[in-house]
Amino acid sequence: MTQVPNENSAQQQVPAQPPAQPPAQPPQERDTLREAFVDVRTQIAKAVVGQDEAVTGMLIALLCQGHVLLEGVPGVAKTLLVRSFATSVSLDNTRIQFTPDLMPSDVTGSLVYDASVSNFEFRPGPVFTNILIADEINRTPPKTQSALLEAMEEHQVSVGGGSRALPEPFMVAATQNPLEYEGTYPLPEAQLDRFLFKLVLGLPERDLEFEILDRHARGFDASHLTEAGLTPVVDAAMIDQARERIAEIYIAPQVITYIVDLARATRQAPSLALGVSPRGATRMLGAARAFAWLSGRGYVTPDDVKALAHMTLGHRVILRPEAQMDGLNVDQVLNSIIATTEVPR
Numbered sequence: 001m002t003q004v005p006n007e008n009s010a011q012q013q014v015p016a017q018p019p020a021q022p023p024a025q026p027p028q029e030r031d032t033l034r035e036a037f038v039d040v041r042t043q044i045a046k047a048v049v050g051q052d053e054a055v056t057g058m059l060i061a062l063l064c065q066g067h068v069l070l071e072g073v074p075g076v077a078k079t080l081l082v083r084s085f086a087t088s089v090s091l092d093n094t095r096i097q098f099t100p101d102l103m104p105s106d107v108t109g110s111l112v113y114d115a116s117v118s119n120f121e122f123r124p125g126p127v128f129t130n131i132l133i134a135d136e137i138n139r140t141p142p143k144t145q146s147a148l149l150e151a152m153e154e155h156q157v158s159v160g161g162g163s164r165a166l167p168e169p170f171m172v173a174a175t176q177n178p179l180e181y182e183g184t185y186p187l188p189e190a191q192l193d194r195f196l197f198k199l200v201l202g203l204p205e206r207d208l209e210f211e212i213l214d215r216h217a218r219g220f221d222a223s224h225l226t227e228a229g230l231t232p233v234v235d236a237a238m239i240d241q242a243r244e245r246i247a248e249i250y251i252a253p254q255v256i257t258y259i260v261d262l263a264r265a266t267r268q269a270p271s272l273a274l275g276v277s278p279r280g281a282t283r284m285l286g287a288a289r290a291f292a293w294l295s296g297r298g299y300v301t302p303d304d305v306k307a308l309a310h311m312t313l314g315h316r317v318i319l320r321p322e323a324q325m326d327g328l329n330v331d332q333v334l335n336s337i338i339a340t341t342e343v344p345r
Helices: 007-013 027-045 052-063 078-088 104-108 142-154 206-217 236-247 253-268 278-294 302-316 321-325 330-340
Strands: 068-071 093-097 109-114 119-124 131-135 156-159 162-165 171-176 197-200 272-274
Touching: 027 052, 027 078, 027 236, 027 278, 052 068, 052 078, 052 171, 052 197, 052 236, 052 278, 052 302, 068 078, 078 131, 078 171, 104 109, 104 142, 104 156, 109 156, 119 162, 142 156, 142 171, 197 302, 236 278, 253 278, 253 302, 253 330, 278 302, 302 330
Parallel strands: 068 171, 068 197, 093 131, 131 171
Antiparallel strands: 109 119, 156 162
């Protein structure tokens, strides 16, 4: 069972003063900045119907230097969502179609001999961008998948004995299909742990599917997003300002303890062979702050943590084979952990 601090230790952690608030900012400036990021949802909605949770996840990932893995059956607009997101922010973006014959140098770049100067020069690969769209990332072998490990964690690549920094901000938005197992290479645990969120895109409800078809009947073309009215509403400077505001969001010691207890509960759950790493707990803390800021609050609540738990933790745990035979899935185990972990008051 999860260890919960006793009442005395919990009382000692309560701040002596009311929760600290972010430094005073002109209200109009603060609201304008946040509303610009909220407007990204409006821009994406011009091309993508539904998928509000996935859009919020991508926004949070951008704000706290995270990466996202989008999973869903073919035709649920995974790639369209990422392209629409990239169009809505004024950042460079590059798309890689991952295939079985893709080499690591096709991602990171390579040293090329230049006869004119009798020397090797570095030619950067598509990873040198702000938003990298990694389409069908599980179509390529582990050797090429691993080319992104250093880039995702350290925002740099090592080629030819030297390290080269990537542009900032940097974000990987990868897609994968859960059904097409033939010809695919499942991502290893070390790479899955690099993704802040795994966002599962489900099939639309009847009304939403009607809206999708109605848009296409009226001439919507997914290959021309600007014609659909998508315009950039956020740039790199605004992202830097937003990250500064998010760093000032207050998170009480009790809420930090709650995140720790959730992470530790996944390691102790009898149905799980692998629990959440400390990196996963750290990333959840940062994501909860960004979620609180987007919600217009200066502090994190336990409900913020609960809202992000499945998308933050689900891909970081492994279900035991016997639990699978009993018909359990990761979502059910996480629901049980959330329900039995004491929530701070």
